[in-house]
Amino acid sequence: MASRRSAPEPVANAGRPTRAPTIHDVAAACGVAASTVSRAFSRPERVNAATRARVLEIAEQMGYRPSPIARALPSGRTTTLGLLIPDVTNPFFFNLIRGAERQAAAAGYTIVLADTDESAEVEATLVDRLFRAVDGFVLASSRLSDRQLRAAHARGPLILVNRRVSPVPGVVIDSTHGLRRATEHLVSLGHRKIVYLGGPRASWSDASRWRALQSACRRLDVDLVRIGPLSPTVEAGVAAADAVLLEEATAVVTFNDLLAIGVIRRLHARGISVPGDISVLGNDDIFGADFCHPPLTTLAAPIETAGRAAVDLLLAALAGDSAESRRQVILPTRLTIRDSTGPAPASSDARRHTRTPSAERTG
Amino acid sequence: MASRRSAPEPVANAGRPTRAPTIHDVAAACGVAASTVSRAFSRPERVNAATRARVLEIAEQMGYRPSPIARALPSGRTTTLGLLIPDVTNPFFFNLIRGAERQAAAAGYTIVLADTDESAEVEATLVDRLFRAVDGFVLASSRLSDRQLRAAHARGPLILVNRRVSPVPGVVIDSTHGLRRATEHLVSLGHRKIVYLGGPRASWSDASRWRALQSACRRLDVDLVRIGPLSPTVEAGVAAADAVLLEEATAVVTFNDLLAIGVIRRLHARGISVPGDISVLGNDDIFGADFCHPPLTTLAAPIETAGRAAVDLLLAALAGDSAESRRQVILPTRLTIRDSTGPAPASSDARRHTRTPSAERTG
DNA sequence: GTGAAAGCGCTAACAC
DNA sequence: GTGTTAGCGCTTTCAC
Numbered sequence: 135m136a137s138r139r140s141a142p143e144p145v146a147n148a149g150r151p152t153r154a155p156t157i158h159d160v161a162a163a164c165g166v167a168a169s170t171v172s173r174a175f176s177r178p179e180r181v182n183a184a185t186r187a188r189v190l191e192i193a194e195q196m197g198y199r200p201s202p203i204a205r206a207l208p209s210g211r212t213t214t215l216g217l218l219i220p221d222v223t224n225p226f227f228f229n230l231i232r233g234a235e236r237q238a239a240a241a242g243y244t245i246v247l248a249d250t251d252e253s254a255e256v257e258a259t260l261v262d263r264l265f266r267a268v269d270g271f272v273l274a275s276s277r278l279s280d281r282q283l284r285a286a287h288a289r290g291p292l293i294l295v296n297r298r299v300s301p302v303p304g305v306v307i308d309s310t311h312g313l314r315r316a317t318e319h320l321v322s323l324g325h326r327k328i329v330y331l332g333g334p335r336a337s338w339s340d341a342s343r344w345r346a347l348q349s350a351c352r353r354l355d356v357d358l359v360r361i362g363p364l365s366p367t368v369e370a371g372v373a374a375a376d377a378v379l380l381e382e383a384t385a386v387v388t389f390n391d392l393l394a395i396g397v398i399r400r401l402h403a404r405g406i407s408v409p410g411d412i413s414v415l416g417n418d419d420i421f422g423a424d425f426c427h428p429p430l431t432t433l434a435a436p437i438e439t440a441g442r443a444a445v446d447l448l449l450a451a452l453a454g455d456s457a458e459s460r461r462q463v464i465l466p467t468r469l470t471i472r473d474s475t476g477p478a479p480a481s482s483d484a485r486r487h488t489r490t491p492s493a494e495r496t497g
Numbered sequence: 498m499a500s501r502r503s504a505p506e507p508v509a510n511a512g513r514p515t516r517a518p519t520i521h522d523v524a525a526a527c528g529v530a531a532s533t534v535s536r537a538f539s540r541p542e543r544v545n546a547a548t549r550a551r552v553l554e555i556a557e558q559m560g561y562r563p564s565p566i567a568r569a570l571p572s573g574r575t576t577t578l579g580l581l582i583p584d585v586t587n588p589f590f591f592n593l594i595r596g597a598e599r600q601a602a603a604a605g606y607t608i609v610l611a612d613t614d615e616s617a618e619v620e621a622t623l624v625d626r627l628f629r630a631v632d633g634f635v636l637a638s639s640r641l642s643d644r645q646l647r648a649a650h651a652r653g654p655l656i657l658v659n660r661r662v663s664p665v666p667g668v669v670i671d672s673t674h675g676l677r678r679a680t681e682h683l684v685s686l687g688h689r690k691i692v693y694l695g696g697p698r699a700s701w702s703d704a705s706r707w708r709a710l711q712s713a714c715r716r717l718d719v720d721l722v723r724i725g726p727l728s729p730t731v732e733a734g735v736a737a738a739d740a741v742l743l744e745e746a747t748a749v750v751t752f753n754d755l756l757a758i759g760v761i762r763r764l765h766a767r768g769i770s771v772p773g774d775i776s777v778l779g780n781d782d783i784f785g786a787d788f789c790h791p792p793l794t795t796l797a798a799p800i801e802t803a804g805r806a807a808v809d810l811l812l813a814a815l816a817g818d819s820a821e822s823r824r825q826v827i828l829p830t831r832l833t834i835r836d837s838t839g840p841a842p843a844s845s846d847a848r849r850h851t852r853t854p855s856a857e858r859t860g
Numbered sequence: 861g862t863g864a865a866a867g868c869g870c871t872a873a874c875a876c
Numbered sequence: 877g878t879g880t881t882a883g884c885g886c887t888t889t890c891a892c
Binding site: 529530531532533536543544545548567569570571572573629 | 863869
């Protein structure tokens with residue numbers, strides 16, 4: 135927003151800003167060198183208390199504000215962190231953004247937010263473009279390849295969220311334990327066959343959840359089938375619900391809550407009761423999971439904590455704390471039982487709705 | 498993320514980045530002057546096609562990326578837009594952020610996102626701090642005073658969302674018409690007394706909605722009382738529900754959907770039916786308004802469009818289009834009828850729940 | 861069409 | 877403790 139040329143007189147020409155005062159203007163007004171003004175702001179302890187006070191006061195009077203741009207050029211530090219998200223409107227990321235933003239702000243850093251539109255190509259372009267403009271990156275649910283991520287990490291500080299690529303530091307939400315609890319929960323309710331509604335193809339979380347669910351189901355000897363990959367949206371859930379019915383399962387676990395909400399909506403529309411006929415279990419516990427109908431049983435993911443932790447790791451890396459910055463933070467999920475899961479229907483009931491799918495589809 | 502000193506050799510020292518190649522490195526490798534390399538990137542038409550091609554190719558090979566910081570210093574342009582939001586976790590703003598982000602990205606701009614934590618002071622500090630780091634601001638639901646906003650506008654490009662302060666350009670969502678429709682809707686259902694649950698004290702939208710509701714109620718001769726100011730959250734809605742009952746109204750209109758969801762939750766907990774005993778009408782149509790229980794009748798606000806429009810105005814201002822950049826965009830809301838509003842109960846019923854509030858409160 | 865040179869506003873040695 | 881002097885990597889006149 136800097137304009138140029140004109141002198142820094144306090145002319146009130148609204149809209150057409152006058153040149154903002156620089157360090158030199160302040161220096162001249164104070165009768166000191168520019169470097170002293172610089173120090174008064176960035177290294178206050180290295181300047182005489184009296185002169186510092188005078189400099190600060192006059193600077194304040196003149197309306198002087200240090201230019202972050204000019205400051206960043208010689209120092210190499212922008213006090214800015216890049217946060218890349220596949221889809222800013224996915225509610226899953228809201229609290230991630232919040233956590234990251236809060237933690238960054240607390241440390242005097244500003245967040246540059248960009249949406250990669252679920253595209254590896256866009257993501258790569260953004261990393262390239264922002265590389266010199268930020269001190270480091272937090273990449274949430276990155277769609278880049280392992281190779282690309284390692285290369286980016288070699289170029290500068292980089293933290294991954296929900297992705298694990300050695301040796302890049304990161305924070306992952308581990309659903310392994312939670313999905314075992316979830317499976318036990320379903321089995322205890324009499325469910326013997328589960329459908330998993332998978333997430334996006336390139337999603338690390340999806341792969342990880344699928345593996346965890348497979349292992350839990352094997353151990354507990356329950357049938358498991360997978361449908362997907364699916365876009366992690368309500369609409370995709372609506373569209374997948376009919377396929378779920380064809381599988382003749384009594385329970386469905388979804389990659390995320392959005393899919394779960396979509397499935398429930400479609401099942402309701404078809405007159406199928408949740409959890410009476412089919413139990414639905416989500417993942418993430420997003421905003422709304424507690425007030426949808428029925429309230430969703432889901433694996434709560436501590437995503438705000440993850441955002442905070444990612445920024446902490448990044449700040450540690452920037453501070454040169456190599457031990458801390460090599461860490462992998464693992465956050466567990468927590469099974470949150472609400473009303474979308476219930477006892478499996480007696481087997482005849484369970485199948486009534488799915489035995490004649492073609493007839494029902496026309497309804 | 499620039500490091501310094503070391504030569505730009507392609508050493509594979511992971512984590513410790515080598516100095517990134519500059520325009521001078523490329524120039525040397527091409528046997529041209531640095532200014533030619535500069536032009537090849539920023540003014541391609543002013544350089545011979547052949548040399549341009551060579552420069553671009555060698556630059557690509559060397560992995561050269563222009564530094565946005567260094568570029569911004571002499572040019573004064575950062576190709577970055579500041580977006581300030583009172584609360585990034587408020588779902589109302591999600592689509593605003595999306596709209597702004599998409600529109601900015603399409604024009605090659607990057608969004609710097611900051612959360613003002615609903616505080617005028619934090620907001621003022623952020624504007625100050627980011628002023629020289631961005632080309633302009635979009636302030637959503639600003640908590641600053643009119644005076645502060647005019648001053649900021651005089652310093653540089655600034656667009657307001659959901660706030661109207663002449664002569665600062667902006668986009669507002671006008672609920673006047675929508676609230677009249679909403680009131681008619683309620684009156685047609687037999688409601689004669691409405692409670693309005695107000696939003697934050699400093700909210701322009703709240704004042705505007707209150708005025709619109711007053712005028713609609715006066716015209717239609719229905720009783721209207723106001724409760725608030727309230728924080729625009731589910732929790733505040735829960736907490737305000739009991740006070741609503743004391744007013745012996747049959748309908749409640751809330752500043753936003755979050756409050757509506759909170760009110761409904763508390764009413765349910767008390768065994769009061771929505772819309773059987775009381776109708777609830779929200780504002781905004783946020784994510785979740787369609788799948789909460791009962792689905793919310795609400796005034797849908799085109800907030801993503803607002804985000805897009807705000808960035809458009811800002812880009813116009815940056816392009817020096819003074820006509821366009823002085824515009825006020827007004828976006829209407831749309832009454833979306835779902836299931837949280839219904840016929841007013843017969844008057845004896847309507848009062849049963851509120852006549853003995855102290856007795857009920859203990860239950 | 862291309863090069864040389866002078867900054868943009870600040871930081872960071874290095875003297876004094 | 878403070879001033880002097882170089883830059884940081886790029887853009888931008890101004891010559892040629």
